[in-house]
Amino acid sequence: MFQCSTEENHVAPETMGNILQRERKDESIGYAAVIRLKQGGKVVLTETKTFDRRQAAATWMENACANWRSPARWKPRSGMPHC
Numbered sequence: 001m002f003q004c005s006t007e008e009n010h011v012a013p014e015t016m017g018n019i020l021q022r023e024r025k026d027e028s029i030g031y032a033a034v035i036r037l038k039q040g041g042k043v044v045l046t047e048t049k050t051f052d053r054r055q056a057a058a059t060w061m062e063n064a065c066a067n068w069r070s071p072a073r074w075k076p077r078s079g080m081p082h083c
Contacts, residue, residue, distance in 0.1 A: 033057040
């Protein structure tokens with residue numbers, strides 16, 4: 001299990017990820033990278049992507065976590081309600 005760190009003051013939600021080995025219908029092996037964003041103990045977003053290689057899944061997960069940790073991503077936009 002991977003865990004991405006959160007921004008200061010807990011502005012960004014907590015990000016968790018797993019890589020699951022799965023057997024496809026054609027009996028080949030695939031690796032599903034699953035990322036969940038939690039905020040206030042509740043899952044607010046789940047994203048899954050399947051790869052042929054475990055390393056590709058791990059790389060995608062690290063890049064996605066880095067993108068989600070970006071402070072600009074979690075700042076409220078002007079004119080948008082903030083929950």
